[in-house]
C-alpha cells in the first residue's frame with residue numbers, strides 16, 4: 001500500500017486512490033457526532049449559498065457551518081460538536097459547510113473513494129481501508145482555513161498512517177501531545193466563545209466512534225456523508 005500525504009484544496013484536487021480528507025478541529029469530528037445520532041441525511045457543501053439553497057428546497061433542513069470558526073448568520077448551529085452532541089438529530093436533514101473540511105470533500109474529484117478523517121473515528125477508518133487493500137491511499141490535511149498546516153491534522157495523518165501500516169501507536173500520547181499544544185489554545189481562550197473548551201475534548205476523544213464516514217459526490221456537486229456499516 002502506497003501512502004501519500006498532501007495538503008489543502010490543491011492536495012484534495014490531485015488526490016488519488018482511497019482519499020481521506022482530514023479535519024480534526026472540527027468539521028469531521030462534528031460529522032461523526034451528527035452521524036452517531038442517525039440523521040436522515042447530511043450533505044456537505046463548499047459554498048454558503050448552496051447550504052441556503054438546500055434549506056430553501058427543504059425548509060426543515062438544519063444548517064451547520066462556520067467561517068473563521070464562527071457560526072454563520074441564519075445558521076442553526078456552528079461547527080461545534082458541543083452544540084451537536086446534545087441535539088436530537090435522528091431523522092433530520094442537515095447541510096454542513098466549513099472553511100476547510102468541506103472544501104476538501106467537494107474537491108476530491110480524482111478519488112476512487114473519499115472518507116472523512118478525524119481522531120474520533122481514526123481506527124475504524126484505518127481498519128476499513130485495510131480491508132479494501134487499496135494500492136494508493138492519500139491522506140489530505142486540511143489545516144487552518146485550508147491554507148496553514150495544523151498539528152492536530154498532522155498528528156491525525158500520522159496516526160492513520162501508523163494504523164494502516166500496522167505500526168504501534170498510543171492514542172493517549174496523541175491526546176496529551178495535542179492538549180499541551182498551541183493548537184489547543186483557541187479552545188481555552190475566553191475571548192473566543194465560538195471555540196468552547198468542550199469542543200477540544202470531544203474532538204480528542206480518540207476512537208470514540210466505531211464507524212468510518214464515506215463522502216459520496218452527488219450529481220449537483222454536493223457530497224453526502226454516510227456511515228459505512
Ligand SMILES: O=C(O)[C@H](CS(=O)(=O)O)OP(=O)(O)O
Nearest residue numbers: 026027098099100101144145
Ligand atoms: O470550525 C473550525 O474550527 C474550523 C475553522 S478553519 O476552517 O480552520 O478556519 O473549520 P474547519 O473547516 O472545521 O477546519
